[in-house]
Amino acid sequence: MSNASHDVENDPDIAAELRGLKLKGDDNKTEVSGGSKQAPNFPISLHIVDGSHVATSDSAWLLQQIGGGDVIHRLTDAFYQKVFQDAHLAQFFASFDDPHAERLGNWIIEKMGGGPVWTKERKRRPQVQVTLAGGHKHVVHDRSSAHVAAWHSPKRQPSKVGQHFKLDDSRNWMRLMFWSAREQGLFENRYFEDFYVRFIGHFVRVYERTAPLFARESARWSQDPKRIDAYLQGGNRMNNLLDLSHHQALQQISESEQDDLQWPYDL
Template sequence: MTATTAQTASVSVEYIRYRVPADRTADFLAAYTRAAPHLAASPHCVDYELTRCEEAPGHHILRITWTSTADHLEGFRESGLFPGFLAEIRPYIEHIEEMRHYAPTPVRGKGAAIPSLYDWAGGADAFSRLTTAFYDKVRKDDLLAPVFAGLAPEHAEHVALWLAEVFGGPPEYSRTRGGHTHMVAKHRGRGITEPQRRRWVNLIQDAADEAGLPTDAEFRSAFMAYVEWGTRLAVYFSGPDARPPAEQPVPRWSWGAVLPYEG
C-alpha cells in the first residue's frame, strides 16, 4: 500500500454529549483522563478531544474520530481495550444526552488565523523562484540532467503551480493541468533510482535556500515532509510494476503531521 491509498475517506466522527452535574465535573474530567490512554492505544482511533461548554460548564462534548463506524463498534468495542475504557466512564453514562456517528461532508476548511505554508513561504513569487533555482541546478547536475532532458520550457512554471497548490495556494494547477493523477503520469516509465531521488531532495533544499524560503524549523520540516513523500511516490510510480492511482485531487499539505488526502 502506498500513501495514496491512506484510509481517510471512510472516517467516522462520533459525538457524545454529556450534561454532568456541577459537583461531578472534576471527577468526570479525571475519569476521562484515565480512560484516554485506552482510546489512544486503539488502532481504530484517529484522534479524540473532550471539550467543555463555556456558557454552561456542565455540558461536555467528546469527539472521537474512528477509522470507520464498523471499526469502532466491531473493532474497539470488541477489543481488550474497551473494558478498561468503559470501567472509567461507566459512572457517567447516565449523563449522556446524545451518542451518534457522523460522516464528514465536503463543507470544511481552515480559517485565516493560521497562515498556510503557501503564505508563510511568500506566495506565488516564492515558489516561482524556488523552481527556477531548482531546475537551473538540475540542468547542470550529471545525475539528474538525463532524467529531465527534453522537458518543455514551461515545466518549471507548472511545478511552481503544483507546489503552490500543495502548500495551500490557489488551485491553479488543478484548473489548468489536472489533479494528482496527472502529475503521477509525468513519472510513468522514467525508472527513477534512489540515488536520483536523493539528489533531487538535496537540490530542492539548496534551491529553497537560494530562493529565500523561510528557514524556521516548523516550515522546513513541513516542506521536507512533502518532498520526502512526493519523491518516494515518484520513484514508485516511475517503476515497471506501478499501478496508476485512481483519480485524486492535488494533495494539500499543512503544518505538522497530516495525511495528504485527509478529508
C-alpha cells in the first residue's frame, strides 16, 4: 500500500493539503473575500500555482452566489445517495456510515475560498482504524489515505483489491457528480456549471491522468433524461462505459475534446 499512497501524495494538490494540515491555528488562510465583488468576467478561470488549485475572489464570489456552503452540502448529500446505490462505485466504500458527504462538501467549500472548514475538521478527526481486504488495518485521515482505503476495500473482487482507480471509475464518479449538481439546480447558473466542470476536471486527474478529457462528456450525460432512465432501469449501472479500453472510451467523445490537452485551463 505504501507505493500506491506515494503516487497520490505526489499530486500537487494533495501535497499542498498536507502542508496546510501541518500549519498551526489560523495560519492556513483559505478564506477569500468575494462578498462585495461585482460579477467577474465569464467564464471564471482556475487559478493554478505550481500545479495546485488556489481559491480566488472570483471562486469565492461564485460560492456566495449559489447560496454558500449549505448548497454545496446539499449537492454532496445528493451525490453520495447516488454513489451508495451505484452498482459499481459502492464497492469502494467499506462503510456507508462515515460522513463522506460532509467531508467532501467541506473540501469543495474550502477549495472555492469559503475558509478552512475541511482542514479544521481534518485536524480534529478521530484517528479510527478501518479494516481493509485481508484484515489489514488502516487509518483514513486525508484524501490520499481515503484513496488507499478505497483501493483495498473488502467489497472489491479479490483480483482487483489494491488496483488504483481506472478511467471508467472516474467517468462513473463524474457522471453522478454532475447529475447531482444538475438535479440540485446548480447548473442553471452558467458561471457555476462552467467553473465546476473545469474544477472537477482539474482534480479528477489524481484518480486517473486521462480522466479530465472526459469531464465535459460526463457533464453532458445527465442532460438527457433517457440516459438517466436507462441507467436506473439497468440496475444503477453505467453499462456503456465500464470495462472499456482507453481507445474505446475515446470514441465516446469528440475529436476536438480528445485533442484538447489544454483544457480545463484554456480560457
